[in-house]
Ligand code: KG4
């Protein structure tokens with residue numbers, strides 16, 4: 025006889041998206057509700073933590089209610105409540121964690137806390153066949169840039185991480201330098217398609233020969249100096265001779281394209297290194313799993329697709345709807361903890377740092 029289905033409500037509030045979703049057996053997305061706060065943070069050019077947590081408080085219960093209604097489930101149909109409890113903005117995380125704990129207690133359901141970054145790796149398994157392991161995992165988001173070796177959805181070791189900015193953060197800062205608005209990633213991506221990527225030689229960070237870590241701050245500074253010139257001194261103050269308003273639209277397109285070539289080039293360089301290193305130590309991956317907001321990037325999607333097909337890897341690239349922060353990935357990953365009998369107490373806490 026087959027196992028009875030496992031239905032999990034997932035809650036996500038780690039940054040500026042308030043989200044809830046109902047997922048069956050870690051795969052079938054019955055509902056996936058995301059209330060984005062972009063419009064609240066736009067005028068500040070970045071996420072303001074206090075505004076984010078207040079908005080989460082206002083939205084979390086209506087969002088959960090909508091997710092349950094869309095999935096056509098009631099509390100009795102749920103097997104567990106899952107929540108992304110780390111990493112993220114602490115004030116934002118606390119709202120989701122408090123909501124999930126309260127519902128778990130009130131409805132008498134087990135609670136499962138999951139790591140938001142690891143959950144991004146589950147996005148490409150939603151509404152798809154389960155991937156084969158070992159897998160090489162890549163998370164590229166606004167807060168994280170990580171490589172992992174995955175022996176199962178929950179048996180994961182970190183291989184590399186950014187030593188300064190995350191790639192999404194670098195995209196957002198590039199957009200600010202170029203006067204393009206927030207969040208910058210999608211805008212830079214779109215403008216890059218019209219530009220000449222060879223117009224500027226921006227640096228692709230390599231770090232040490234065997235390193236699987238990333239660095240994006242040098243690229244950001246190179247872009248800044250290309251746009252504004254090197255800083256000059258007037259007494260104790262430094263100033264720039266020009267800024268983005270002195271550039272034509274075509275020049276901005278070229279800068280976006282050159283930035284995108286270097287940013288995606290740095291990711292691909294480390295992906296190739298990781299694949300070679302794992303193959304040398306007899307852990308040759310069968311699958312490449314990519315997740316996080318920057319997996320929506322058109323150039324990255326094209327390059328990882330080519331990389332996977334050259335090496336015969338099954339590629340798990342989230343659908344565009346699952347690239348950005350969502351709760352379906354939280355509920356989906358939690359299914360594997362449920363199966364392994366790994367539950368949390370109601371004393372579960374939020375944490376700003378990652379679990380790995
Ligand atoms: O995963 P996510 O929703 O939030 C975090 O957990 O950080 O990722 C958001 C990030 C932002 O930095 C945004 O600019 C970036 O993903 N992003 C993109 C694209 N779409 C979103 N970056 C580059 N190209 C895109 N098309």
Ligand code: ZN
Nearest residue numbers: 165316317349
């Ligand atoms: Zn995220």
